[in-house]
Amino acid sequence: ILNVEQSPQSLHVQEGDSTNFTCSFPSSNFYALHWYRWETAKSPEALFVMTLNGDEKKKGRISATLNTKEGYSYLYIKGSQPEDSATYLCASGYSTLTFGKGTMLLVSP
Amino acid sequence: DAGVIQSPRHEVTEMGQEVTLRCKPISGHNSLFWYRQTMMRGLELLIYFNNNVPIDDSGMPEDRFSAKMPNASFSTLKIQPSEPRDSAVYFCASSFETGSGELFFGEGSRLTVL
Numbered sequence A: 001i002l003n004v005e006q007s008p009q010s011l012h013v014q015e016g017d018s019t020n021f022t023c024s025f026p027s028s029n030f031y032a033l034h035w036y037r038w039e040t041a042k043s044p045e046a047l048f049v050m051t052l053n054g055d056e057k058k059k060g061r062i063s064a065t066l067n068t069k070e071g072y073s074y075l076y077i078k079g080s081q082p083e084d085s086a087t088y089l090c091a092s093g094y095s096t097l098t099f100g101k102g103t104m105l106l107v108s109p
Numbered sequence B: 001d002a003g004v005i006q007s008p009r010h011e012v013t014e015m016g017q018e019v020t021l022r023c024k025p026i027s028g029h030n031s032l033f034w035y036r037q038t039m040m041r042g043l044e045l046l047i048y049f050n051n052n053v054p055i056d057d058s059g060m061p062e063d064r065f066s067a068k069m070p071n072a073s074f075s076t077l078k079i080q081p082s083e084p085r086d087s088a089v090y091f092c093a094s095s096f097e098t099g100s101g102e103l104f105f106g107e108g109s110r111l112t113v114l
Helices: none
Strands: A005-007 A010-014 A019-024 A032-038 A045-050 A056-059 A062-067 A072-077 A086-093 A097-099 A103-108 B005-007 B010-013 B019-024 B031-038 B042-050 B053-056 B065-071 B074-079 B088-095 B109-113
Touching (some): A005 A086, A010 A019, A019 A086, A019 A103, A032 A072, A045 A062, A072 A086, A097 B042, B005 B088, B010 B019, B019 B109, B031 B074, B042 B065, B042 B074, B053 B065, B074 B088
Parallel strands (some): A010 A103, B010 B109
Antiparallel strands (some): A005 A019, A019 A072, A032 A045, A032 A086, A056 A062, A062 A072, A086 A097, A086 A103, B005 B019, B019 B074, B031 B042, B042 B053, B065 B074, B088 B109
């Protein structure tokens, strides 16, 4: 079982602030790193799937980077909006994914 | 596409009763996963099927838990007998390919065992 860690556990920012979270994972036998967005009372939805060292992906104001050699990924949100409030999960693995416990983001207007 | 469909959405039962949770994956997806979400442990993988065959059930907590996938469009997770510590949200997810394929989650079944 992989050890996937996320920090911080929770984050409270003001609308317009930019923020970032960290996901760390074992660098040995790396295959893929996933980021999911999980809104309250809904199901997790995939944001990014990253496989290559140095990969950088972007979707609107959200972007992610990947460092497989040192075993970490960053998720960035530029100009946070209240609708960005959610729990952000990362996961790593091959045939099965091990999830971190997530970073809970609250964006206040 | 209707997405991954789970039922029931909510179940409240008494300790000792049998609980059956159901999942219909997205058509064409060949991998199906059952996860359990708790505050303490986050999302934990219970079991993974590929092409209807159980591949990894190492996350199934104990013999009270069992899962089946009789065909490509249906899976069940059964708890018998249920205990209060089984209270959690159970998610089913499917994917088109293992590894780099993103997971598509159902809306979850919230189980409360009294």
